[in-house]
Amino acid sequence: MTFDTPGPTAIRTARAAGTGGSQKAGPALLALSLGGFGIGLTEFVIAGLLTEVSSDLGVTISEAGHLVGAYALAVVPGALIVTPLLMRRPPKYALVLLLAFFIIGNVLSAWSPDFTVMFAGRIIAALAHGGFFGIGAVLAGSLVSPSKQASAVAALFAGLTVANVLGVPAGAFVGQQVGWRTAFWIISVIGVIALLGLVALVPRTEPEPDQLPLGRQFRALARPQVLASLLTTALVFGGMFGVFTYIEPLLREVTGYPASAIPWLLVLFGIGLFAGNILGGRAADKNADTAVLVLAIALPIVILALRAVASMPLPSAILLMLLGAVGFATVPGLQARVLRHAQGAATLASAANIAAFNLGNTLGVGLAGAAIDLGYGLRSPAVTGAVLTGIGLTLIVLTRTRPHRPGEVHG
Structure with missing residues (x-):
C-alpha cells in the first residue's frame, strides 16, 4: 500500500x-x-x-x-x-x-x-x-x-x-x-x-x-485506527530506543569491549540504521502493513537475541547492526500506517507521528533506566524493549483484523 x-x-x-x-x-x-x-x-x-x-x-x-x-x-x-x-x-x-x-x-x-x-x-x-x-x-x-x-x-x-x-x-x-x-x-x-x-x-x-477544517483534523487524530497507529509507533520505536540508549555500558561492562571500540560499534549500528531505512521504505512501498507486521515480529526477536549473546563480542556486534536495521526499517511503514488512516489530516497526522516517536523514546528510555535502577542489570533494557515492541505487535495484529468504521480506511 x-x-x-x-x-x-x-x-x-x-x-x-x-x-x-x-x-x-x-x-x-x-x-x-x-x-x-x-x-x-x-x-x-x-x-x-x-x-x-x-x-x-x-x-x-x-x-x-x-x-x-x-x-x-x-x-x-x-x-x-x-x-x-x-x-x-x-x-x-x-x-x-x-x-x-x-x-x-x-x-x-x-x-x-x-x-x-x-x-x-x-x-x-x-x-x-x-x-x-x-x-x-x-x-x-x-x-x-x-x-x-x-x-x-x-x-x-x-x-x-x-x-x-x-x-x-x-x-x-x-x-x-x-x-x-x-x-x-x-x-x-x-x-x-x-x-x-x-x-x-x-x-x-x-x-x-x-484537508479537513482544523477542528475536524484534530478529531481525525482521535479515530481509533489513528490512535492505535500512533500508539504502535511509540511502542515499537520506544522499545528499540530504550535498548540503544544503554548499549554503551552493555558493550563495555557485559560484552567486554574496550572504550576505544565503542565508536566503531556505534558506526556499525548506524550502518544498520541506514540500510534499514532504505529497505524499509522499499518494503512499505509494496505493502506497508505487511512490512510493519514482519518487522514488528522481527524486532523483539532481535532485541532478545542481543540480550542472549551480550557476553559474546562478535555475535553482539552482528545483533547490534541488526537492531539498527530492523528498528529503523519500521519508520517508513509506521509513518505510512498513520497517514493512511488520517484522510484529510495527512500533515497533522504526520507531525503527530513524529511526536509519537519522541514520546516513545522517552517512555522506552525511562522504563529501561528504571529496570537498571531496580537492580536488574544492564541486560534488562532488552526485556523492557521486547515488552514494548511486543505490545506494539499485538496492536498491529488487532488493528489489522478490526472491522473498519465509516470514515476509516482499511489497514
Whole structure:
C-alpha cells in the first residue's frame, strides 16, 4: 500500500514546477534530507557533550541531561501547535520558516552565556522538529509517483540516520577538541545551507487541497485506527530506543569491549540504521502493513537475541547492526500506517507521528533506566524493549483484523 499523501492536485503542481516530478525530486529530496541531517545532529549531539556543557555552564551532569529530555518533550507541542499554524501555507515556505526556527535555536545554544539561554535555544530548535518531518514527509511524497512515496519519505529520514552514523560521533569529536560551542555553530551553518537548498531546489506546491477544517483534523487524530497507529509507533520505536540508549555500558561492562571500540560499534549500528531505512521504505512501498507486521515480529526477536549473546563480542556486534536495521526499517511503514488512516489530516497526522516517536523514546528510555535502577542489570533494557515492541505487535495484529468504521480506511 501507499501513503495517503497529497493528492493528484498537489502532485501535478509539483511536477508543473519543472520538467517532471521524477527529475525534480532528487535534488529536492537531497535538500530535505540535509535539513533532516541538521535536526538529527541537534537532537543527539548533546549526548556526547554533556561533560563539556555542564562544566562550561556551571551545572551538574544530571542538570545538563535535561537538555536532552527537554528537546524530546518540546517536539510534541511543536508538532501539534506549530504545525497546524503552518500547514495552510505552501509546504516549501512552511519548511523555510521552520528551518529559521532551527537556526535561531542553535545560534542561541552556541552563544548561550548561561544554562537558561542554552535551555531556551534547545526548546526553540525542538519546535521545528515535528513540523519539519511532518510537513516534509507529505511534501516528499507529493514529489514522486504513488508507488515511490514511502521511499521518498525514507530519503527524508536518511538525513536523520546519517546524523546518527557520522554526525554525532563527529560532532562529539569536534566538541571535545575545539569546544562544544563550535559543534553548535557548525550545526547552525548546516541549517543555513539546508535553508538555501530548500529555497533553490524544492518546488513550490500548494497545501493539500483535501484537508479537513482544523477542528475536524484534530478529531481525525482521535479515530481509533489513528490512535492505535500512533500508539504502535511509540511502542515499537520506544522499545528499540530504550535498548540503544544503554548499549554503551552493555558493550563495555557485559560484552567486554574496550572504550576505544565503542565508536566503531556505534558506526556499525548506524550502518544498520541506514540500510534499514532504505529497505524499509522499499518494503512499505509494496505493502506497508505487511512490512510493519514482519518487522514488528522481527524486532523483539532481535532485541532478545542481543540480550542472549551480550557476553559474546562478535555475535553482539552482528545483533547490534541488526537492531539498527530492523528498528529503523519500521519508520517508513509506521509513518505510512498513520497517514493512511488520517484522510484529510495527512500533515497533522504526520507531525503527530513524529511526536509519537519522541514520546516513545522517552517512555522506552525511562522504563529501561528504571529496570537498571531496580537492580536488574544492564541486560534488562532488552526485556523492557521486547515488552514494548511486543505490545506494539499485538496492536498491529488487532488493528489489522478490526472491522473498519465509516470514515476509516482499511489497514
